[in-house]
Amino acid sequence: MSGPLELEQVKSALERFGTVEQVRSNRIKVKTVPDKVREALFRAQALLACDHLIQISAMDNGLSFELIYHLTGPHRTVLAIAIELPRERPEMPTTSDILPPAGIYERQIYDLFGIVFTGHPNLKRIILSEDWPEGEYPMRKDWKPKPRTKPGSVGEEVK
């Protein structure tokens, strides 16, 4: 187990991609743009030993979609790489070839937010039931529950 990541180390490796800040002890956040994510993940793996993807957090802030890649490694510091995607064109290159665990997280985000990860080998429904209507993404802020429709339950004809 090596010591924690220093802010300076992260800055020298990733500052070219955007702003780097120490959020609190043990947490460093890098803000970048969607096109730079793959390169940033490569460098984080190669130079900062960030070999473990904890989570890809996704959220809708009303104006855009935000994705945060949380990485860690033997240094046990959580490095967050954050990006924003425009709502009208939610597309993002996949990272599942760089970090295999990203594959399943990307499928989950695709299902719940409708963000398309281009180049993903198997971008299919995983979380929602098979009769969930196409084009409805429940975790978007403008999606409201429809109490009358119940995907996943027995249909009208079965009584």
Place this chain on the structure above:
Amino acid sequence: MPQVILPIGPQHPALKEPVNFKVIVDGETIVGLELDVSYTHRGIEKAAEQRDFIRVVPLLERVCGICSHAHGTAFVMGIEEVMQLEIPPRAQYIRTIVAELERMHSHILWLGVAAHVVGFNTLFMWTWRDRETTQDLLEEMTGNRMNYGINEVGGVRRDLTPGQITSALSRLPKLEEQIAKYVDMVMNQETMLLRFRGIGKLSKAEALKYGTVGPTARASGVDYDIRRDDPYIAYSEIPWKVVTDTSGDVFGRTLVRIGELQESLGIIRYCLEHLPEGQIGVPAPKVAPVAEILSRYEAPRGELVHFIRTNNTDRVERIDIRTPTLANWTSVTVSLVNQNIADIPVIVAAIDPCLSCTSRITILSERGRKTAEMTWDQLSEYGRKSSRERDRC
């Protein structure tokens, strides 16, 4: 030999929560796996956005029946950090006691299920009896056997009385004795050795590559435990050690879980004996300022993560939960490849997935000529039979 798709699930009698596997087999050998986990999507993350902090804690406890304390604690820890609350040590110790009791009951349950899957029902019965001790302790301390409801933002809701502490301490030696018996059984019992050794192998490099967490990762020699690496509640004050193993198979995962049972028992005893005096909670403000936080927790199955964003109201803007089972699925896909169909139950059970009851397996040949259905019991029986045949050869 043509490849055959073998659907397993969505219902599953040995484990909890439904999942559907489509296992692609070539003869008896597994060549690929595709899964569908949609069956229990209940929209909890969306529902959590509509509730205030008081009402969201019981909701999140119901994400999972087995690790309910894990979800509750991960969430309140995150909100407390945003609110910059100083939680009294007594509350943190009580949270730790409940967390470790929860880990013990989860691991004992797993050991029983694993023993049952390989046809060793004596151990299954033993574990169920001993698990009652942890359930009784949890019920006495929190009021519930499951979904304990002990947490709230700012502390815990129930204090421990001196009588409860003495009574709990007096029941630990018996449990310790039983765990020692499990260790002996797992190391020496031939039934378990034959079915666990060399099955579902995952090397350290693979475990790292596929992002495994918890006992599955630690059994492959990945020294990774949030309780030590990013200490929360009272873990930094308690003497304990991370259990790892290098064998990387189902046997290793069993050893890690049994080792953790012993460690957990030590932590519980230490906490009960050294329980600090004082308050069990502080008043929490109603609203949380704008912030985002990644709350990490070592649940019985591995690292659990709650990503929380707050927005100056009494509700969360977003809560994104990544459960340990989701992180471990990628590695199951890998550890099943090139294994025998007969070993599916034990390999799937070895990551201790959150799956569910009553299952059906349909065997379909690709040309659709031969269709047969197998229940999970039949598959387990088939596994036992073919492993006996394998030994005879």
